[in-house]
Amino acid sequence: MSERLVQYLERDGRALSQRVLQEMYRDPFWSERFGDRGRRHADEGSDYHLKYLARALANGEPHVLVRYAVWLREVLATRGMCTRHLDENFRLLALAITEQPWPAREQAVALLMVAREALLYEGGEARRLQEATDPLAREVVAAFRERQPHGWKRDARGRGALEDDAANYLSYVADALALGSPDTLVEHTRWLAVHVRKHSAAPGDMAVFLAAVQRVLAKLPQAGAFVEAAQSALGVAA
């Protein structure tokens, strides 16, 4: 049965992953952050996702896809793409496969779910942050809106943009923790500050956003220290 599924993946997978990328690229983050080169890499990356998914299907177990996911997590995290983005890509790919009339498609979906699990770090603050991303992101939104009820940028995601950006930012924090250096977080923070200004955020919004993140991460001292490094890099008060 998996042989048929692999054949379907080989035949239709590229069109499927292109649709997933189009969905992701509705968020201007992608084109602005990574440009045309990033889009080419995203296309290539999607092809690799499918190739490793096909290998896992052929093997009847997820090991090779898990190894690929963990390897790719570091490749992307050090190049400005947080693990939540990769997880979202896997999630949307699984969703797109679910909608196909392929026999045994649930096998591919199950393997992608295992790969998503593998994106969780083994322990420490990085893992705690990943496990609590969604509620923490909502807390960041609440803390931000206390001071800026109408703030933040405008884009196609509407009012959900702030929560989404907060969740992604927390993922950048988790990745930086796992990498053992705030460098990738600092770099993302600098970029995000310019990006949100370009999308109509008020001048002080980024500082308020970082202060909200800092407040929410009060129980995670190392994460807090990394956010403080990002605040310092932007020249905003911790």
Added chain:
Amino acid sequence: MDQHAGADALGHLFGRYLQAQLAGDRREAVRIVLDEGIREGHSVGTLQAGVVQAAQREIGRLWQQNRISIAQEHMATAISHVVMSRLFEEARPEPRLGRKVVVACVAGEYHEFPARLVADFLDLGGFEVRYLGANVPLEDLVAMLHEEGADLLALSVTMSFNAPALREAAIRLRAEFPGLPLLVGGHALDWEPDLAGSCAVETCGAGADSVIEAARRLTDRRNAS
């Protein structure tokens, strides 16, 4: 001397060799391995594995961590090919064993360096080697084996998605050359521990001694049967 040359001495060569690679300094890289390494009494096999192969692994890790670009990675690998050629010239090969090995990467596999390393190990270990390089189409590999009449085929597969090419090759070669031992290595085996077993092929450790020992054992067995 080799047993007495400590890991620190080799580590010292490794670190400076890596620096020379990343600086794109081919002459310095050759000088470190050939002049210093040989002068310090390290064997060619030790330098191949402990400096060049180890540096290539580190280059891969640095790329993964976005600390070097693809261009730098390619530059560094090109330097390792130069150094491997010089080490090959410098080595004193074992006497010929009268056994022929064909070494190749499976179709679609462009990571050539590991196969080249194995080819050099085996050649210096006394085997007569036909090294075919990267991405060898199965039809051409079969034709070469018919022409050469090899005692052993060594195949390299780095990327897991090239595993189907390995499987296809194993099935075809077993049918076409019954009794020809098939030795397989490469990173794909690390990510898919069951791959070799499911393809019914032989594997061995990464160092020169392991590769040569496996090749001797497999060709002994073939010749005895």
